[in-house]
Amino acid sequence: MTLPHFKYHPDPLASGSIKLSEAVCVCCERARGYVYDGAPYAEADDLEDAICPWCIADGSAHAKFDATFADDHHLVGKVPDAVTEEVTQRTPGFSSWQTEEWLTCCNDACAFLEPVGTKETEARYPAALPILRAHFESAWGMDAEEAETMCRSLHRDGSPTAYIFQCLHCRTLHAYADCD
Numbered sequence: 001m002t003l004p005h006f007k008y009h010p011d012p013l014a015s016g017s018i019k020l021s022e023a024v025c026v027c028c029e030r031a032r033g034y035v036y037d038g039a040p041y042a043e044a045d046d047l048e049d050a051i052c053p054w055c056i057a058d059g060s061a062h063a064k065f066d067a068t069f070a071d072d073h074h075l076v077g078k079v080p081d082a083v084t085e086e087v088t089q090r091t092p093g094f095s096s097w098q099t100e101e102w103l104t105c106c107n108d109a110c111a112f113l114e115p116v117g118t119k120e121t122e123a124r125y126p127a128a129l130p131i132l133r134a135h136f137e138s139a140w141g142m143d144a145e146e147a148e149t150m151c152r153s154l155h156r157d158g159s160p161t162a163y164i165f166q167c168l169h170c171r172t173l174h175a176y177a178d179c180d
């Protein structure tokens with residue numbers, strides 16, 4: 001069974017947002033082999049590790065539970081409303097220490113690639129290192145040395161963590177980091 005395609009989250013297995021599971025989806029009531037890792041934003045409190053990717057992709061989890069999978073505060077006003085809706089209502093989100101920020105570029109939401117530590121950034125996204133250095137200097141108010149130290153202290157499964165995005169149009173990598 002092939003996972004549905006998510007334009008703004010192309011490999012949710014690699015990012016860890018979708019995982020293998022025998023659980024029955026609370027939305028379609030079928031065990032489809034995969035579920036969303038974590039809980040969406042919703043009133044119901046029994047949605048953790050319980051929604052299959054197909055019910056995210058076709059909007060049925062949003063329709064049934066009024067669930068959203070990402071916060072819209074970094075999207076509204078920067079991208080068309082239809083894009084904000086696709087990202088928040090029909091795309092798997094990602095777990096982060098603080099409220100997630102979905103980055104934008106070229107008037108569109110970027111594709112979220114994966115959470116990374118220093119090791120993964122150096123191995124797979126070396127171009128993101130100067131972006132993160134600049135992020136630590138501008139958003140975290142660090143000097144160059146502190147920013148460099150922070151770039152070497154990132155953990156995919158610890159804190160701080162960096163999040164890698166890529167523009168679907170100009171292909172530029174974008175990244176930010178947060179901590180607990």
Ligand SMILES: [Zn+2]
Pocket residue numbers: 025026027028029030051052053054055
């Ligand atoms: Zn389902």
Ligand SMILES: [Zn+2]
Pocket residue numbers: 105106167168169170171172
């Ligand atoms: Zn772009």
